[in-house]
Amino acid sequence: MLKTATFQIQTVKTPADNELFLDVPKLIYAGDPHWVQPLRSSIAKNFAPDNPFLQYGKLQQFIALSTGDRPQAIGRIVAAVNNRLIERENQNVGVFGFFECVEDFEVAQALLNAACQWLKEQGMTVARGPIDLSTHNNCLLLIDGFDSEPIMMMPYNPPYYPKFMDKDGWQKAKDAYAYKFGLKQDFPGEFERGYRIASKSGVTFRPMRLKGKEFEEDCIKLYHLFNRAFVNNWSSSPRTEAEFLAEAKELQSIVDPDIFPIAECDGEMVGFFMAIPDYNVPLKQVNGKLDWLGILKLLWYRRKIDRVRVIAFCSLPEYRRKMVPLAVVHLGLQGANKQNKRYEWAELSWVYEDNDASRKLIEAGGAKIYKTYRIYEKAL
Template identity: 35%
Template sequence: MSVTVEPVVTRRHQKQFMQLAWDLYAGDPHWAPPLRQNLREMVNFDPSPFYDTNEIQCFVAYKDGKPAGRVAAILNNGHIERYKERRGFFGFFESVNDQEVANAVFDAARDWLKERDVLLIRGPANPSLNHECGLLIDGFDSMATFMMTYNPPYYADLIEGYGFRKVEDMYAFWGNLEMLETLDPKLKFVVDEAKRRFNPVLRPINKKKFTEEIRMFLDIYNKSLVATWGFVPMSDAEINVMAQGLKHLLVPEMTTVCEVEGKPVGAVFGLLDYNPLIKKIDGRLFPFGFLRLLWGKKKIKRVRLISTNVLPEFQRWGIGLVLLERLIPDALKWGMEEAEFSWVLESNHLSRATLERGGAKKTKTYRMYDFAPTEPTAEAKS
């Protein structure tokens, strides 16, 4: 049985690249499909501002003439410039449970990156750490929340079998709103002390100034994560597109902006877990899928707290907890029952300790991998 790989250059290739996930996950109750239009943009089949400065090449592997695997090789010039290392990324990996197929697509990605003088590889990033990333390695018993990854357990064997090695884990923490009644009193003290020290003004985002508010949040996001592992700031063009994409999905009740002396210093955004609805519409927004998302969002009882960001000079003073506290009354009024905090880097000891002290349970683990040519490759093993 032969395995071949082709770069994605035609509409037929694009269709096969897209369809492979639907074929592999058919019947899996825990898989929610991506929004098809969003996926097309993330792999540059349709224009995306991420690729104004970066490059991608997708590949499809065929076994006995049928699509069996896929991957994208990504050249993130922002990462190269920021970290002064020629490292590429892989993303959008899918494969049947066959090491030969996985090896073939990874070989193709390595060769494409090598042509650009890049030997180090990290992933999965779809297409960067500002988007969906990480391989699920623990927590396969439930559907992933909105904009988090999902994959079969055997993917770790295929990736590690090629020679990739763990570089960083990321966690999803789960909490039930009933747990708020038994919060550690020390956390309440931190909140009260932060309020006393800074006299913050807290509010939800103003939807009448939505674009301006999202740009404000993403500016805080870029500034707050400068010391975070692997972080690369988003460009203005990416911020504009993301703001438009969130406009109809974000609800003010699940957001908080913190102002100190009239200046925004922190913000938290919660996204409703649209995945069960996206599964029902099979990832198709048109012609009627988008309306089903909007009509159904009031029934969603699970929120993903996607990002709690505080400007560096205000970090470690409890402002993050203050931001979250403001959400509680609105979340209860909405009828929210569950929250997921994701993702949290294993190297982010402060956030992890705070969540654990608050009673949140670690429910899923995602892994980022690195590959270097000094490590044993699939060819060397065979």
């Protein structure tokens, strides 16, 4: 691998290498008041032998190490081939993700080159990222809106990352936005009218169920609805039902059913509004570890959660004329404003720049763009 007078790039081969890989963000974000350290275990599981991704893809981790008597990990990146994405797009597109780097362009360029070279050796003709294996995981690079901490499951990075990408010749593939809107306000009457119209047309509404078999039944229905409603999402690769259920169970304990209404018609799930409390508020106090002290901190600081992230809302196409999208938004906002709730504002993220239908509905409610993200591409 590459070696210079000040650093070297090498593949991750041993458990010790992997520990260095996982340690990189602590160096990059030391002293950054907005960074929220993700749970170390949630990152490590991506590289475990039992990761379902390895059944249909492959990956390679790289780290940058400083030279000298005490080598230090100063950067990292992962290159990956997601065969489901290749089948979906009918082109040999590889991805890079988990990118972190000190403010040194030569190190960043060397890491990006290592990832691209590996992808090229696998027969890829296009590199795209940052995408952590798939867009169902962490993806996107923050390019505007560095003045606040990220909402749960949204990326955050130093302002110099996009400058490095531009300097290395990467091109914009697509931008995405995060919208912010206050919850303690009067919302346009169209949303409530949409709810009345949907109800009169035979659509019924209820909260997401969170216990036992009922939770699993709702998740299976959500899985099939996701597959129908978001089948054409850009750069998205399909998940199995087992993968979807595993991801859902990780979030089960933090779901607030008041902000997760579901629409049904004749027993079929036809729409939903999916929002979760921003657990980044307590996670910021945990420092990446849920040991006994971390759990106590999580339980204590979760009482201070005052915001939510709206991940998605949708309905099947044939129910849009019955105003189901407006109805589930109305119910989600109504739930967030119940008397016992502390929610002050919400982020709706992410929304691709060319998703005109969703953007129109979001902006009709008074939401404003406050963060911009980007996915890049480069021909190999």
